Amino acid sequence: MTRGTVLPGSGHLDDRQRRIRRSPLLFTTPVALVAVLTIMAIWEITRGNLSPHSKDHWPWRFSLLSQEALSSLLAVAIGFVFARAQYSRTVRPIVGWNGYVSKDTPAMSSRLVWVVRVRNGGMHSAILKSVDYHVQPKGELTPAADVQWQGFEAAIARLESLGLRIGKDFDLNALGPGSPLTVAGEHPGVYVAHLSIPAISLLDNLYIRVRVIDAVGDTHERIVHCLRAAEVEIRSARAADEP
DSSP: OOOOOBOTTSSSBOOSOEEEEOOIIIIIHHHHHHHHHHHHHHHHHHHHTSOHHHHTSTTTTOOSSOHHHHHHHHHHHHHHHHHHHHHHHHHOOOEEEEEEEESOOTTSSSSSEEEEEEEEOSSSOEEEEEEEEEEEETTOOOOGGGOOOBOHHHHHHHHHHTTOOBTTTEEEOOOOTTOEEOBOTTOOOEEEEEEEHHHHHHEEEEEEEEEEEOTTSOEEEEEEETTTTHHHHHHHHHHHHOO
16 A cells, blocks of 8 residues: 655655656657667767778667657657647646535534545546545544555545544545546635534545546545644634624
C-alpha cells in the first residue's frame, strides 16, 4: 500500500497538488526520441569532421541518416516536446476542495453538519483515476510517513468500528474510477463527505486522496484534509444561532 507524503515542518500529509506520473506515450517516448536523435546528430557531426580514409573503416562507416535529415527530425521532435509541455500546463486540472457547515441535512444525527466538496478549478475536465481514504481517530495518531490508504468499503468499516452510523453520523460519496471531474465554473463541485458533530468529535482527521488523469494522460494527486477548520466553523455556526 502507498504511504503518505509528509508536509515539511508539520505532522500532516502534504495536501498540495502534485503530478505523480507522466504519460509514457506522450511524454517519455518524445523525450527518448529527442535523446536518440541528439546522439545520432553528434555521431554524424563527428563523422563529418573525419578524413575520407577514416570513414572507410568501422565503426565510422555506420550511418543511418544524413546530417540534414537528422537536423530536421531533431527540430521537429524538440518542437513537439516543448509544445506538449506548454499544452500540458494549459489542460492541467486544478483540484481544490472546500468545507462548510450545512443545516439542511435532516437525516443526520446533528443539526449542524460539516460538508466537504472537491472541485476542478482548471480550464479542462479530468477523469478520476482513484479515490482512497485514511481515517485518523483522536488519540490514535499515525506518523504521516506510515499512513496506509484504504478503499471506500474499508473506510466505511473503519468509521463504523468507532461507533459511528452511516447515513446518521457520516456519509461518504462513492466516487468511481472513470468519473469525470468537470470544470467547476458556477458548480459547487462534487461532495465527498458529510460529517456530523459526533463524527467530528471522534476524529482527528479524515484524509481523502484524489487522483485524476488530465487530457494528455498525466496523473495528478491531491490529498483532502476533510476536518481542517471543521471544529472552528461548527463553533462559529453555533454562536451565530445563539440569541
